[in-house]
Amino acid sequence: MTARIGPVKANPYLWPYDGSVPADRTALVCIDWQTDFCGPGGYVDAMGYDIALTRAGLPATARLLAHCRELGMLVIHTREGHDPDLSDLPANKRWRSAQIGAEIGGPGPCGRILVRGEPGWEIVPEVAPAPGEVIVDKPGKGAFYATNLDLVLRTRGITHLILTGITTDVCVHTTMREANDRGYECLILSDCTGATDPDNHAAALHMVTMQGGVFGCVSTSDDVIAATEV
Amino acid sequence: MPTIDAEPTPYSFDLDSAALLVIDMQRDFLLPGGFGESLGNDVSQLRRTIEPLAALMSAWRAAGLPIIHTREGHEPDLSDCPPAKLARGAIGQQGAFGRILIRGEYGHDIIDELRPAGGEVVVDKPGKGAFYATELAEILDKQGIKSLIVTGVTTEVCVHTTVREANDRGYECLVLADCVGSYFPEFQRVGLQMIAAQGGIFGWVAESPALIAAI
Numbered sequence: 326m327t328a329r330i331g332p333v334k335a336n337p338y339l340w341p342y343d344g345s346v347p348a349d350r351t352a353l354v355c356i357d358w359q360t361d362f363c364g365p366g367g368y369v370d371a372m373g374y375d376i377a378l379t380r381a382g383l384p385a386t387a388r389l390l391a392h393c394r395e396l397g398m399l400v401i402h403t404r405e406g407h408d409p410d411l412s413d414l415p416a417n418k419r420w421r422s423a424q425i426g427a428e429i430g431g432p433g434p435c436g437r438i439l440v441r442g443e444p445g446w447e448i449v450p451e452v453a454p455a456p457g458e459v460i461v462d463k464p465g466k467g468a469f470y471a472t473n474l475d476l477v478l479r480t481r482g483i484t485h486l487i488l489t490g491i492t493t494d495v496c497v498h499t500t501m502r503e504a505n506d507r508g509y510e511c512l513i514l515s516d517c518t519g520a521t522d523p524d525n526h527a528a529a530l531h532m533v534t535m536q537g538g539v540f541g542c543v544s545t546s547d548d549v550i551a552a553t554e555v
Numbered sequence: 556m557p558t559i560d561a562e563p564t565p566y567s568f569d570l571d572s573a574a575l576l577v578i579d580m581q582r583d584f585l586l587p588g589g590f591g592e593s594l595g596n597d598v599s600q601l602r603r604t605i606e607p608l609a610a611l612m613s614a615w616r617a618a619g620l621p622i623i624h625t626r627e628g629h630e631p632d633l634s635d636c637p638p639a640k641l642a643r644g645a646i647g648q649q650g651a652f653g654r655i656l657i658r659g660e661y662g663h664d665i666i667d668e669l670r671p672a673g674g675e676v677v678v679d680k681p682g683k684g685a686f687y688a689t690e691l692a693e694i695l696d697k698q699g700i701k702s703l704i705v706t707g708v709t710t711e712v713c714v715h716t717t718v719r720e721a722n723d724r725g726y727e728c729l730v731l732a733d734c735v736g737s738y739f740p741e742f743q744r745v746g747l748q749m750i751a752a753q754g755g756i757f758g759w760v761a762e763s764p765a766l767i768a769a770i
Contacts, residue, residue: 505639
């Protein structure tokens with residue numbers, strides 16, 4: 326593979342910091358595009374939130390996925406969820422989910438809420454994993470804690486991450502912060518993310534750009550595609 | 556079991572399993588003329604936390620409860636500083652208070668007002684989060700800590716990253732609005748809002764006088 330990505334027009338600097346990166350050292354990370362969070366009939370939908378906000382990034386992510394697959398890039402999908410016996414569910418997480426009427430492990434509109442193997446926990450068809458793509462099941466908001474993600478990335482020689490997914494301020498941000506502390510050079514895409522609260526989406530993106538890019542950079546899928554040299 | 560008024564719901568904790576976490580109250584971030592200010596930041600936004608935090612720390616100590624301090628910084632040879640971080644910042648360069656964010660330098664240490672007492676743990680962390688590449692999880696585990704009272708700077712960077720890590724690990728986090736600070740008032744507001752959103756997705760938010768009254 327000879328394709329390279331960068332420099333990508335981004336905020337606050339041209340990404341990546343080291344000019345450009347071979348596609349085989351870069352991974353596309355698709356975070357928690359699950360039916361319960363963004364699918365019609367999922368629990369976020371059933372709770373009365375406007376899923377247009379969490380679905381907003383799907384078309385751009387699907388387009389970028391196709392681009393990255395063509396380059397042969399490593400694609401990683403994550404899913405938030407718990408074992409059916411809930412042995413990996415912290416008590417306070419369960420309690421808080423019950424407080425807002427969506428108790429993890431309880432019956433939801435698409436099976437037991439956030440339980441592995443249930444229909445609502447599956448990734449939506451628009452960005453479904455292709456055979457051979459890595460899927461990381463995570464019990465928390467961050468994709469690094471209690472998962473093999475770091476090991477997979479290091480084993481594959483990945484140094485740079487392009488982040489998509491939902492929600493911007495919760496799981497995407499937590500994962501980006503974890504990745505940044507581990508030394509990965511991160512790019513988050515404003516058109517491939519979304520949140521239930523547009524104010525939190527905007528603030529989360531803004532936070533990334535402060536202090537010279539405290540967690541990395543913000544860009545768009547079009548700018549990544551435009552900055553790819555095959 | 557003390558219970559205090561908090562967002563989004565009252566916060567209860569057990570005195571036997573609670574610790575006060577004081578994040579990165581370092582000279583490089585807080586002193587006028589230091590690294591934080593040299594980036595154009597208004598350090599008074601952070602310094603307003605010193606007084607309430609000092610009061611809380613003395614009440615917390617008087618109750619015989621544990622305090623854990625953290626410091627962000629790197630080895631003098633920068634061997635633990637990722638290249639991407641080094642390229643973006645001034646880390647290791649000469650600043651007003653020694654090499655910026657380097658362990659052992661004057662600017663890297665905690666401000667005089669909040670100096671750790673003998674026996675209190677100081678965790679040195681290479682990142683924004685206090686769990687990654689540190690012994691914090693082991694320390695909390697050994698002491699049987701379940702509840703973390705989180706204070707320090709800055710709200711949206713190191714405080715938020717640490718609360719997110721702690722929350723995923725099952726700790727119940729209470730963030731004290733008057734004891735955490737950001738250089739940017741907008742991020743202070745939205746940072747606290749994000750913690751208590753969606754039924755307290757990362758934890759709870761309260762003010763320190765309510766906590767002091769409860770212990």
